[in-house]
Amino acid sequence: MSKGISKLKSEIEFNKGMELAKANRMLKLLFNHILIIRDENKNLCPKGGYAVITRNGTIYAHPKRIANSDEWFYILVHCALHLGFGHFKEKNPWKLWNAACDCFISRFLKGLKIGKVPNEFDSKIEFMASSEEALFREFQNQGIPPELSGYGTAGDKHCDMIWEPLEERLYQSKPTDWEALFGEGISYAVTQVVQYAANIRIDDEGGVQKLSKAMKARKWFISHYPLLGSLAASFNLIEDPVLCGRMKISVAAINSELQEIHINPAAGLDDEEYKFVIAHELLHIGLRHEVRSKGRDHFLWNVACDYVINGWLIEMGIGHIPNFGMLHDPSLRGLSAESVYDVIVKDLRRFRKIATLRGYGLGDILDTEPGTWDYNKGIGLDEFYRRALITGLEYHQAERRAYLPAGLIEEIRALAQPPIPWDVELARWFDNHFAPIEKHQTYARPSRRQSATPDIPRPRWAPLYGALDSRTFGVVLDTSGSMDRNLLAKALGTISCYSISRDVPLVRVVFCDATYYDQGYMPPETIADRVKVRGRGGTILQPAIDFLEKAQDFPKDGHILIITDGFCDHFKVHREHAFVIPKGNRLPFLPRGKVFYIK
Secondary structure, three states: OHHHHHHHHHHHHHHHHHHHHHHOOOOHHHHHOOEEEOOOOOOOOOOOOOEEEEOOOEEEEOOOOOOOHHHHHHHHHHHHHHHHOOOOOOOOOHHHHHHHHHHHHHHHHHHHOOOOOOHHHOOOOOOOOOOHHHHHHHHHHHOOOHHHOOOOOOOOOOOOEEOOOOOOOOOOOOOOOHHHHHHHHHHHHHHHHHHHHHOOOOOOEOOEOOOOHHHHHHHHHHHHOHHHHHHHHHOEEEOOHHHHHHOOOOOEEEEOOOOEEEEOHHHOOOHHHHHHHHHHHHHHHHOOOOOOOOOOOHHHHHHHHHHHHHHHHHHHOOOOOOOOOOOOOHHHOOOOHHHHHHHHHHHHHHHOOOEOOOEEOEOOEOOOOOOOOOHHHOOOHHHHHHHHHHHHHHHHHHOOOOOOOHHHHHHHHHHOOOOOOHHHHHHHHHHHHOOOOOEEEEOOOOOEOOOOOOOOOEOEEEEOOOOOOOOOEEEEEEOOOOOOHHHHHHHHHHHHHHHHHOOOOOEEEEEEOOOEEEEEEEOHHHHHHHOOOOOOOOOOOHHHHHHHHHOOOOOOOOEEEEEOOOOOOOOOOOOOEEEEEEOOOOOOOOOOOEEEEEO
C-alpha cells in the first residue's frame, strides 16, 4: 500500500513540474514541440539519472526517480535548453562536450532562479570560460574539475544528451529549428513583460492594432479561396495565449457552436503554416466531422479525420505543413475518415500517444454544450455549414480556381444530401430482409360479401401457402439498469410498426441483463405495449445471442436485431444482424452489422 501511495505522489509531483515547465513564457515554444515520456517499458534514462533528451526533441524521464515538482521543473527545463542553445553538435569526446554544456545551462538557470536544483547537483558553479566551446577546450586540456562534475541530469557516468533518438516522430516532415523557437520564445516573453508593465498593447502603427499572421491567413481565404471563403468569414479568430494555456491548446482548435478558431500565438508559425492550420480547422467543420463520429472514440475519430484532411491539403498545396500536430501517412491516401478509423483502432497503443494541433492525446475539435447556436438566424447549425461549403465548391469550380482532390469533392457533394433519419434506415433494413409476399385469391377461409349481392361469395386475397413460414427475426433487448425507458419505447414501437407493415407474423424476443429471459414468439403488435421487462441488472449479451442462434425453433437464416445503449460486454454474432443504440453512444468493439443511431 505504501509503495502505491509513494508512486502516486511521485506521479503527481512530476505532472506538476511538467505543467510549470510548459507554462514558462520563455520556453513555451520549445515545450510545444517536445515530447516527454515517463514509461517503465521504453525509457533511455540510465538508472542513476533523472532525465535525458534526444536531438529529436524527446525527453525520457526516469519512471521511478522521486523528486518534488520544483526539482522536476528544473530538470525538464535543463533538458529543453540543450535544444534551445543548439548543443547537439559533432564533438569528440562527447562526454566532455556534454559536461561543458551542462555547466553553462546550470549557471544560466541559477541566474534566472528557475526551479530547484536537486541536492546531489547543488554546489558552487565557478568557471571563467565565456562559451561552451572555450570550456570544452579547457576540459580537453585539463580534464573536468571535481567541483564541476555531476551537473547533468543523467548522473556522473552518463550523458544527458543522446545523439540518436529511439524512434523518429511520425508526424515530423522536416527538422525542427530549436534555436529559432527558443529565440522567438525569448522575444515573446520580453514583449509580454513590457506590455504588461506599461499596461498597453504596442503595435507598429501608433496604437492601431496590426493584423496578426493568423488574421492575414484568414483574410486570404476570404479574398482568394472561394471553397473556404464563406466558412472563414463566419469564424472569429481568438489569439489568447493565456486562454490557450488553460484549454491546453498547443497550436489550434475549433468550436463549431461558438464559431471560434483558437490560435496559440506562442506556436511560432509562419504565414504559410497559418494558412495550412486554418484550412485544416475549417475543413473539420465544413465536412461535419464532429457529428459524423456516431459514437466513435472522440480522439481517435479526430486523428482519423486529421490524416484525411492533411493528405488533401498537401495535395492541394495550401500553405506549408507545420512540424507539430500534423498527421500524414501516404499509405492512407484515398481512404475515407471512417476507413482510417477502422485502421487505427487496431493499434491503440501507438495512436493514443500522437498529437493533433491541440496537443498530445487531445482532439482539436472542441466539445461544446448544445444550444449555443442562435437558431433565430432561420437556419440550423448543420445546414449552415453544409450550405457554406457546398456553395464555396460551386464558386471555386465556376471560377476555375486551384486544384481540388476528387475525394474532397465527393465528400462535399455527399453533404448536399440531407442525413437519412434512423427510422428510415431501419425501414430499408426490413425491406432488404423481408420482401413483399405474393398473394392470391382464395375461398379457403370465410369469404367476403358485398351488400348489393350478399348471396354471392367472393374470394379474398391471402398469402400463398407457406409464404409466412420462417418469416421472422429475433430481438435481443438489453434490459440493464443503464437502459433509458424512452429508448426502449421508441425502438420497440418502431420495430413493431415495421414488422406489421412487412407481414411479419411473429418475432422471437429475448431479454438480457446479467442473464437472459426467453419470451418466445410474440405477435409484433404486442411487443411495444404488453411486454414486461423482467431484468434490471448488469449487461452480458453473449448468452442471449448464443441461445437464439442455437434455438431449434429459430430459423437457421433468421436475422437478429440487438437493442442496447452500448454499455455492454464484447460479444460475437455469427448471423446477419443489426444494432439500435442511442446517438452519441458507441459499441465497445468494431461492429460488423448495420448500426442505427436513435436521437
